[in-house]
Amino acid sequence: MSTGHLLLGLLAHRPQHGYELKRAHDSRLPTAKPLPFGQVYATLGRLERDGLIEPAGSDRDGGPDRVSYRMTDAGRQALREWLDAVETPAAFLGGTMFTKIVVALVAADRQTAMRCLANQRAAHMVRMRELTQLKQRAASIAETAAADYSIAHLDADLRWMQQTMDRLDTLDQEMNS
Amino acid sequence: MRPATLLRLAFAGSLTDRVRAGLTVIAAALAGLAILATGAVLNMAPTERWVQRPGGQPYLEQNDWRYTTTFLNSTGLRPGLIVMATVCILPALFLIAQAARLGGPARDRRLATMRLAGATPQQSRAIAAAEQGIAVGLGALLAMAAFPLLRLALHRPTMEGVRAGGWEGDGVLFTPYSGPLLPLPTDTAPAWWSWPLVALGLPVAAALLSSLALRRVFAAPTATVRRARRARPRLWPLWLMIIGLADLALCRAWIDRLVRSDGTSADTTPPYVLMGVGVTLLCVGVPMCAAAIGWLGAKAALRWGRSASTLIAARRVLADPYSGSRAVLALLVCAVLVAGLLGYRINFDWTNEVGGKFGFRHGDKQLNDLVLGILDAMAVIFVCFAAVGLLIALVDAAMTRRRIEAALLATGTSQMVLVKARLTAIMLTAVPGVLLGLSLGYLIPTLALPPVQDSAVVITTCHGFDDAGEVPCTPQGLAQQERADRGDGTSPAYGHVQRDPLGPWHNVYPPIPWDRLAMLAVIALAAVAAATVLSLMIGGRTGADTALRTT
Amino acid sequence: MSLLQAKGISKRYGLTDALVQVDLTLGAGEVLAVTGPSGSGKSTLLMCLSGITRPDAGEVWFAGARLDDRSEASRSVLRRTEIGALLQHGQLVPELTAAENVALPLLLGGARKAGALAAAAEWLGLFGVAPHADKRPGELSGGQQQKVALARAMVTQPRLLFADEPTGSLDSLAGEAVLAAMMAAARELNTAILLITHDATVAGYCDRELHLRDGRVLAGVAQ
Known part of the structure; x- marks a missing residue:
């Protein structure tokens, strides 16, 4: 479950979309394996299903659809519990x-x-x-x-x-x- | 704590501690002998008596000549003799203090460790005091046993001579009787109180002092004793010296201005009083500024030195300027003393040389020579004690530094560099110290004694033989007279030659005896170097393998 | 009732806070580890608790009496009778034999030499260093020295033992042996131990841990 908590943590301050999250992960945990895009989107989907994050909007400047996500109160609660465990x-x-x-x-x-x-x-x-x-x-x-x-x-x-x-x-x- | 425990703990030391105990015993024995000798001098029988001449005032008159030298026979000189004997106690006491320092850090650590094991401050003080007190007590016993033996051994009435005489009635010398004369006052026993003073006073004082000196250790019962000596020594004693010297020079100039050219002068008391203040400042300042001198020397060496040994030496002195200054201190005092005696003698001879031109004689030359000879002998004693003290301090420093030097050796510093560093470290304090000591010592009598005055005009009158009255002086005749005065067999040309100074007067100063001062400096520094090398041989030499293992 | 108690002790050295409001309780027979990186205040805490230095603020209580305002002589007596100390190294008098070192606290207390040496021999035997009784500390290995030091700390059967990095200069097996011996002796005599270490494996021998960081107690909740 730690990839989920990691993405949740990265979303704590501002909404971000999948690509930004992957870059943030790879730069902060240099010894870990680079996060594949597939895993990013799968994890985001699971977090959204559990109600821990929600879509915050999308921008479409030139490229494909990029949905950015923000953390919900439930997500904040889950993160806190994980950190304290x-x-x-x-x-x-x-x-x-x-x-x-x-x-x-x-x-x-x-x-x-x-x-x-x-x-x-x-x-x-x-x-x-x-x-x-x-x-x-x-x-x-x-x-x-x-x-x-x-x-x-x-x-x-x-x-x-x-x-x-x-x-x-x-x-x-x-x-x- | 039982007495047996106290004894066991007091003498639990290593080789260094035994060396310290041995040296302390010797030094204490010397101090004891000096005290007993002083006691004997104080007890010397009077050599004069009150004589009541009919119809006149009673007067004091010498009636006994028991000794071979005037110095011992003269009652007037007795106080001087007592002062000298007392002063001779000082270097022995200094040696006791110096010996107590030997192996100090190891002893402090041992006492601190005992504190850790639960010894109370009083107990560790008792242990330290017992160690010192017993060693000094042993020395005192030795002295008390040796003194009567020495008295017997030195009691050699060698010369027969006039021992006593006196004036009888209206001034006729009664028949003197002859007897054996003594070279030393071996006929007197020490005053009764000098025995308990040696037996009890000496050890008790030593014990008290050693427990006082260790008070810092008792305050810190942790296993490691940290001695955070201030790295920068007090520099203000240097000001004492500068002010003292300036004071002397100014007072000298003042006095010179008070002296009029006709040879009379205004009241010179105030400048002389001020001069006394300056001399006091210098005497206090010299021993106190040794650390500051070493510190400044090290600063200079650090700035201008290039080699590794200079760097090590300079840093060593900067880190603890006091350990070097302790070693050199006695030497510094000796330098002042010896140079001071030299200055006094030069001044004295100069007075007679200048005054001789017009028949002035200053003081009793023979007695003066005798006193100066005794002072010289005392200076030699002081120098010997200083050398021994220096040696002790150096051996101690070498032992303290064993580990550090072993570490340096192990990391590839050559033995030669370490030897040089050790020599340099001591020289950084010794060279400026000795130079300063000699200059000050010479300057003090030169500036403080009244200047010698010479007259610009001298009238020479020649008198013929057998009250023939005045005869004309000729250059040849004067030259012949001079040769005759020198006693080379020439017959004198005149009955006597009178030289009258007419003035105006001016001050003349003797030439500075650079050669003799330089020789003193060389001797002193050679002694330091020799002591350093000797200390290396005695126990300071380290091998990289041995010292790193010692615990 | 607790054997040793520190209430809000603070200590400053110049501008640095060595200890800030440290509280600590140690029950009889309890073994407490004080851990923390170097400079965290462990040694200062030990010095305050053992009465070697006085805290700037706060109180130290030992067996129901104030310790920090007693006189130096009375604290010395306490160190000899009720409190033992075991340091990293350098605590044995190098000039005395192992047996004499162990007998030292008893001798300082006025015991007869024969009795003190007999007690010393007993303790040396208990820690397995009896064959070295007549050697000087310099002739012993680090582990043997620490066992002798332990014997000296325990010979007075203290109620409290301060141990400051007792295995700090030993290899791990020698350290283990010293620790095991210390713990066994302490449990036997119901001696409380305050063990200072930066090593977690050493702290593992204790009942509790007090972790210091920058002079403060770092509280951690283990779930």
């Missing part, structure tokens, strides 16, 4: 978390992004404690090593969150420039 602490969360931070910075503000990171960090730490206890109770070295693997990946995510908190200001400037 904590992802299940598991390995390889980086991509999702990054998307979330970018959306938070674009659609809301620094404080929201910081809250996201803080909540996620707290959740990760809960999991870290569980795993550490598991490790201390481990009956075999194999169990210890398995716990270590999860702990190390959790730690990598936590480090990434830490660094992102540290550079949130500059990231914000870059995203909203």
